[in-house]
Amino acid sequence: MFVIPGGLTPYVQAGDIGIYKSVKDKLSPIIDSWKKYDAVLYTRGGNPKPPSVETAANWVNVAWRDVPADVVERSVAAAVVSPRFGDWHVARHDVYGELFCSKWKERIGEKLTT
16 A cells, blocks of 8 residues: 555546446446345344455455456556656656656666656
8 A cells, every 4th residue: 555645646547537437337236236135234223234355355356357458558548657657747746756766666676767
């Protein structure tokens, strides 16, 4: 997990462009189906208990695998993310760009090529 500093989210929102909607569209019927069967447990007050972490993780895994590759590709392209991280907008950010590049190089073990 990591934190994106304020003001930088527009640089890294490929997920918001189309990926998350597609995952949610795939996930909704799975959850609706779960609600219709006896798998739902209820509290004493009659409210449904959330599913187990394992169950929810499985749902997300299934939904993610059903997202077409072209949806991901178009979302990433719309966010103007190049395969070369030095071309990314966040890499040229006046405050965080240098730090981003150094941390990314540490993570992937490559030298920045611009």
